[in-house]
Amino acid sequence: MSQSTKQSYAGLDGYEGSLGGVTRREFLKFCTGIAATMGLPAGMGMRIAEAAASPQRPPVIWLSAQECTGCTESLLRSTHPTLEQLILDAISLDYHETLCAGAGHQAEAAKKASMEANKGKYVLVVDGSIPTKDGGIYCKIAGRTVLEHLHETAEHAAAIIAIGSCASWGGIPSSGPNPTGAKGVSKILTDRPIVNIPGCPPNPYNFLATVLHFLTFNRLPELDNKARPKFAYNRLIHENCERRPHFDAGRFAVEFGDDGHRKGWCLYKLGCKGPETYANCPAILFGDVGPGAWPVGTGAPCFGCTEEGVGFTKAIHALSELKTVTPPVTYPRITEDKGQGVSAGAAALAAGIVGAAAGAAVVVASKIGKTSDAPPKAGPDPEQE
């Protein structure tokens, strides 16, 4: 163990009281787990723990626009540690409409105070889509449109995270005919780098991991071309799906409740969007309850919630576009060929070979006496054979 790691442990002991009831062991486990989620080396767990337990907890302002609170609900159900432990101890959640202790003008005042005190240092999280039609009058907080709130809060934010499909690209409120002109955060704040954590709801650990990455390294994780963290969204669901072998072998459920569906076969023909949706659902699952706890695992086709242009856009039972492999026209046999008995031709040939060899041996053996009695000493006769 290196000197610096030892010091980190010692440092953490000092914060024992500030971990809000989480044991030191549980906290370190959580931080190491988060490091694993992001594919970081195990030792990074210590740095994450240090950052998360730092007395200068970074302030977070959480704006809610046209949303269903699903993202918040999902976060509330993260268990290692629970969200309240994270937001009370690791970050300073200065404003969140659902979780705020205060209400009304008191809450707005707290937000304003935090924004001024932490200018350029706070993290802005947005859930829900932003209505833009008619000046954005379809969603108002404290008498002002969310659009105004967003512009005002984003101006001095250190980082902006759009959580959920709605904040990422518009989500369900933006589905046709889109009466409110709903848009994602990145379509409005076009001059700022924004991290999208899409999903309906998103996996809480993808959000927590992104926040902790920012706290630990002071920069955002690597993003893909849709501004999603690569550690979570760089693989198709299809690639890590536990039903993938059924796809490759041509075993599909074609109707809900049919034989194939009951046997856990591939849901592609029921409209599963796994083959065109990038997310880590099959790898990290939901709800911390063990294997199979994700939509496809329970027999529900993926509807592509993390993928703009798929979730809330394509019909639920429409076939997905295959981005990697297409299923072949014919499939290899599933049954194992155990071989047949002797075929008539094979038996005849085997008998023929044995017979010919035996015959030749007998002929040779019978001739030996004659030749060995009078071995011809003369040169070989080319005509003889």
Added chain:
Amino acid sequence: MSAHEPVGGRLLTKPFMVFAVLAMIGFAILAARFFFGLGAVTNLNDGYTWGIWIVIDIMIGTAFGCAGYSVALLVYLLNRGEYHPLVRPALLAGLFGYTLGGMAAVIDLGRYWQIYTLFMPWYAQFNSIMLEVAWCVTAYTIVLWIEFTPTFLERFGLKNLRQKLSKVLFIFIAVGILLPTMHQSSLGTMLVALGYQVSPLWQTQWIGLLFLVSAILMGYAIVPFEGILASMGLRRPVEGELIARLSRIMFVVLAGYLIIRFADLIARGALGLAFAGDLDAVMFWVENLLFVVPLLLLVQAGNRSSPRMIFIAAISLLLAGSVYRINAYLVGYHPAGGGWHYFPSVPEMLVTVGIFSLEVVAYLVFVKKLPVLHRA
């Protein structure tokens, strides 16, 4: 000047043509195997992954090829120089047995294009018996060609080179005795990995020794077998005296083999299975009767000087060793899971016939064009 000379004579004789046609049929089928895969040509399945191409072409083929090893053992290790006239024909048998066995291994490899990885040590898995066999057989095949090189050098009059080679040839002869001792026993030891799937009539910790001794026996048997056939076909005198003396050695080794074989069966309490009345039991008796027949023939001193009796004993021994290998790897092998069947397909057998025919064709070319056989 060498004591060996080419037999000479016309090459395109009737037997030559017949065997050449058989070999060509085999190669035509092999073309299908390389285009359409093993499944299209053979009856192999996931239970029986080794068929006659392995068991006959490699196991039995290289055991036939032990002639070179067995005679070298006698001449160089036991210093019995009087057998020297037998060395070159025996080496030739070994050359063909091993070269064609190696060829059969490539044919039988599902992904034969990966074979080069076998010879890259950084890919090696040193706990694998297959690796040991593959390296050993390849090395021995190369050694056999080097040991046989003087024949070519003499044919083409390269005396200088021949003399230089003579100075280092003893190294290759030594290696040539070491290598078959290793892999002929390993060919049997591979069976141990199959565990309970092989009937206790054949599955034993002594299988390595039994395979080695039976391979040596087959190596000795091939010498009179080939010698007598050659003398008849090519109208040459039989090396009667030498073969008679060789047959006494054969007798001693054979008696030793049978003692080990049955002592092991009795010690393990497996002999009862020989009376079970099933196919395993029948084949067990066929195999061992074929071993006992030459023992009974050669126990009589009179028979040991009769080329005919030695010939019959040699054939019986060659068959016995062959049936032993077929029994151990195919008949007595019952793949886990049950319900597996294997009998070679017609094309599969034709390939094996083709490979052995190629051996005959090559033999005829070699003895007629190269100084292999002892001066008559």
